[in-house]
Amino acid sequence: GESVGLHLPTLSVQEGDNSIINCAYSNSASDYFIWYKQESGKGPQFIIDIRSNMDKRQGQRVTVLLNKTVKHLSLQIAATQPGDSAVYFCAEKLNAGNMLTFGGGTRLMVKP
């Protein structure tokens, strides 16, 4: 479904290219970060996470980079495929709590 609105930043990439989605988080006390992918009509799907004691973590075709100095998180997707088209959210968790605070989302569009 139309999970997010009309004013999402959009990244358009060619199939096979690498994608980089960026996120600025808000709280320097956050100790855990997650990237989610949300396709139309579905709930967010866990992609990859990283704890604050790491700078980089790799998964299958995805890499998350964390720069705590500037409170920046990025998701790199290698060899982007049409099935990667979705809205991507970063989320942070404060050490003191358990709920996630989500960023506004980025829409990734993959052109065949």
Place this chain on the structure above:
Amino acid sequence: EAGVTQSPTHLIKTRGQQATLRCSPISGHTSVYWYQQALGLGLQFLLWYDEGEERNRGNFPPRFSGRQFPNYSSELNVNALELEDSALYLCASSLFRFEQFFGPGTRLTVL
């Protein structure tokens, strides 16, 4: 292994009515979280339940409430519905204080 399930998929109510949304967590998960995703906005944290207790709530009025049952399933109740309550309501579950896995959501429409 079944993921997080939510019911109903869609719910249509009129202003002033009450809505009840249900969530079943992944087997073995003891924490359940509720989020609201309104059109044009990101996900907003509503409630967190763990071991049957409300552990935290987001910045929502008291007419948003819920509970967690002994089998860890959960219910979200929204009283005195307002038009701006129309949104996708997402439930997530976790076992430890890290990964949260989401269900497909319930689309609530208030007319």
